Amino acid sequence: MSEEVKVEQAEVTQEESMANVTFLKKGDIVKGKVIKVDSDQAIVDVGYKYDGVIPLRELSSVQIEDAAEGIGAGQEVELKVLTIDDHKEKLVLSKRAIDSEKAWDKLNADMENKTVLEAKVAEVVKGGLVVDVGLRGFVPASMVERTFVEDFSDYKGRTLRLRVKEMDKEKNKVVLSQKDVLDEEFDVKKKETLSKISVGQTLDGTVQRLTQFGAFIDIGGVDGLVHISEMAWHHVETPSEVVKEGDKVKVQVLKVDPENERISLSIRATQPGPWQSISSIKTGDIVTGTVKRLVNFGAFVEVAPGVEGLVHISQISHKHVATPQEVLKEGQQVQVKVLDMNPDEKRISLSIKETEEAPAREPREPRPERERAPRKQESISHEEGFKTTLGDKFGDMLSKFK
Known part of the structure; x- marks a missing residue:
């Protein structure tokens, strides 16, 4: 083959190759396949004349320590071109930008439909938790659980069930709540439990919290109150004398008020009465x-x-x-x-x-005797005096009748 023919064939091959090259510019959306994952970046084949790079910060909307946390080798991904420089053969791509755009549309629909999402906790920050929902989502501390949580240090990596509460695309703000999901589930279970329990039933329960006036007991998705007067047969000053949070107890249902969702319970009614033990x-x-x-x-x-x-x-x-x-x-x-x-x-x-022995009685003091003349002598003297007086007075008159 002549040199001229070889040159012509080379030129044709180069022209065909150039015709198959995709021309890219900043902002383009491309699809590619991950061919390598380093700790701080991922290398992707997007069908261009050289491979592209996804920096660590462009892999996820939330902070990650290693690229492998956000992408894997062989994965098919959709990416956005951030910068391109053919002279330096530098192509910088972003997975985060595409995920975020898709996430806004999806989350907006989820909020309207009140969809329950699952998302993993990426960070524990002041005031709450950061989750990955395709973009950076925030769960305030007050919206994580139904009850107060003092320490969230062990929440990183946990999967939460969430509902979108608030969105603001201009401020890149997404607020989510797990508490709403838990509250809704609790209400459903509470109504179901209320429909099944009746006065006089004995149930197993768990002490949820203590107050000055009694203890709230979870009896299967619903809390009932054991008033302090129903905690024991003996007098109780404070509920903590009898139970503590987390204790397993047996309770008897005293009263059910489905309309107001109130249940009165008794611990002492499940125990032998004190009069049976004497x-x-x-x-x-x-x-x-x-x-x-x-x-x-x-x-x-x-x-x-x-x-x-x-x-x-x-x-x-x-x-x-x-x-x-x-x-x-x-x-x-x-x-x-x-x-x-x-x-x-x-x-x-x-x-x-x-x-006690009765005290001895004190002796009585004798009464003083009264001084007086003999009664008999007085009578005689009086009688004699009386006779003398009659004889003297009526003697002459009586003598006339003789």
């Missing part, structure tokens, strides 16, 4: 008790957990007592004698003075 106490026994309450007519003394008996004011002391407060105080330990028991009516009559 079979060892009999009438006539002397036991130790604690003064619980003082009233005008006596004192209530606890002789067993949750079992109180009355010491009437007349049974407090052998001495006269005007008010129980004179000799007793609440919390005082005392010995009492059981005078009478009526478990059916839950009544016990007690006595403190019957446990």
